[in-house]
Amino acid sequence: xxxxxxxxxxxxxxxxxxxxxxNKNDIxxxxxxNNLYNRDKDFKNVLAFPIVDQFKKLNFYSHFLEIGDEAxxxxxxxxxxxxxxxxxxxxxxxxxxxxxxxxxxxxxxxSHRVHIPLITxxxxxxxxxxKKFIPLTxxxxxxxxLKPHTVKVGGKKERLNLIIDYMKEDIYESFF
Numbered sequence: 501x502x503x504x505x506x507x508x509x510x511x512x513x514x515x516x517x518x519x520x521x522x523n524k525n526d527i528x529x530x531x532x533x534n535n536l537y538n539r540d541k542d543f544k545n546v547l548a549f550p551i552v553d554q555f556k557k558l559n560f561y562s563h564f565l566e567i568g569d570e571a572x573x574x575x576x577x578x579x580x581x582x583x584x585x586x587x588x589x590x591x592x593x594x595x596x597x598x599x600x601x602x603x604x605x606x607x608x609x610x611s612h613r614v615h616i617p618l619i620t621x622x623x624x625x626x627x628x629x630x631k632k633f634i635p636l637t638x639x640x641x642x643x644x645x646l647k648p649h650t651v652k653v654g655g656k657k658e659r660l661n662l663i664i665d666y667m668k669e670d671i672y673e674s675f676f
Contacts, residue, residue, distance in 0.1 A: 506628040511640050518618050551588060571662075575664070578642075579666060581669045585610075596659075600649065611666055613642060615643065616638065617636065617639060626651050628649040
């Protein structure tokens, strides 16, 4: 797996389709996504809305594909033909906490962990290893999720992020 040392910028996309998608659909942000994966100890007041979870396509998957052409094209351009291992939206505010952690498991090791900030500001800091990064709205970037990483939201504003775990098709065929 060819992961970046820390962070790799993939390009910039239009976030409007994703914001419209979230505004038009009845989204249940209050479910047990973090609890289901025993992440409650690491994630406090972080809300997630899953689209694909370990290859399980959930209710809004087909709607998501309709709006995700630009992101899919950037993923293909950077990594080649692939599949979605996980996709979820993540909401945080100033009281949210993510303990520094690594993403464990074969799927995380074999996929590219890609972030697209939909709502962000200059007080949001992504930290991978000892490197800090302030993401820009619509900037698609990959982090090395096998290194300790966290996100800190300063100020009073919300952070809304789209997270995609993208796996090259040949890797998927070899392991799954």
